[in-house]
Amino acid sequence: AQTVTQSQPEMSVQEAETVTLSCTYDTSENNYYLFWYKQPPSRQMILVIRQEAYKQQNATENRFSVNFQKAAKSFSLKISDSQLGDTAMYFCAFGTYNNNDMRFGAGTRLTVKP
Amino acid sequence: DAGVTQSPTHLIKTRGQQVTLRCSPKSGHDTVSWYQQALGQGPQFIFQYYEEEERQRGNFPDRFSGHQFPNYSSELNVNALLLGDSALYLCASSLGSRNPNEKLFFGSGTQLSVL
Known part of the structure; x- marks a missing residue:
């Protein structure tokens, strides 16, 4: 089971x-997706960044980048030049090509202080 | 272009009652997934609808059922409500012709409180 x-x-x-x-x-799959979603107080989950496991290059989206370590099964999110609007819950998620059950972590509450 | 819309935004029910939540997918999307997000936790997959059929189901009891209409909108029904059903219910839409997990668009959810 994926966790x-x-x-x-x-x-x-x-x-x-x-x-x-x-x-x-944790997964036994070789091909999968990894995601970071942002959930502000509005409650809407917003996709921040996506990484496909077969791609060696780390994904970047403006101020957001990931460090994907496939062997270590690690997927960290780096936010540069943090802004007050980045304050939100951030969820890491995992999905496979042949399973519609996307698995989410429990979340990290990020607060950006002025 | 309207995104994913859910109604109602908040709902209060008592134990044993039944509830129906509604979702309209993003324009052009044909697949709807439902997630339950308990307080302090990440979303959990309930089921997914595509072409008016339940394509896949998560680990939820039969009290949770759904429907998809020809216009791709969807309903989530929960019977015999329990206190533990209190949660934020999120709807997500996508294009079923591709890997549906590739890009999900979420609504703002329905906050269900069971008293």
Whole structure:
């Protein structure tokens, strides 16, 4: 069974600084997707970044980048130049090509302080 | 272009009652997935509908049922409500012709409280 673990329940960062959120997962699959979703107080889950396991290059989306270590089953999210609007719950998620059951971690609450 | 819309936004029910939650997918999407997010936890997959059929189901009892209409909108029904059913229920839409997990668009959820 696939599991996703986020070991940091809460984190905080000063505005304009960099923060890294951790995620580990367990699977026997070789091909899969990994995601980071943001859930602000509006409750809507918003896709931040996506990584396909067969791609060696780490995904980047503007200020957001990941460090994907397939052998270690680790998938961390780095947020550069943190902004107040980045304050939210962040969920790491795992999905496979032939299974519609996306697995989420328990989340990390990130607070960006002015 | 409207995104995924869910109704109602909040709902209060008592134990033993039945509830229906509704979801309209993003324009052009044909697949709807439902997730339950308990307080302090990540979302858990309930089931997915595609072409008006339940394509896959998570580890939820038969009290949870659903439906998809020809216009791709969907309903989630929960019978015999328990206190433990209190949660945020999220709907997500995608294109079924591709790997549906590749890009999910979520609504803002329905907060269900069971008293």
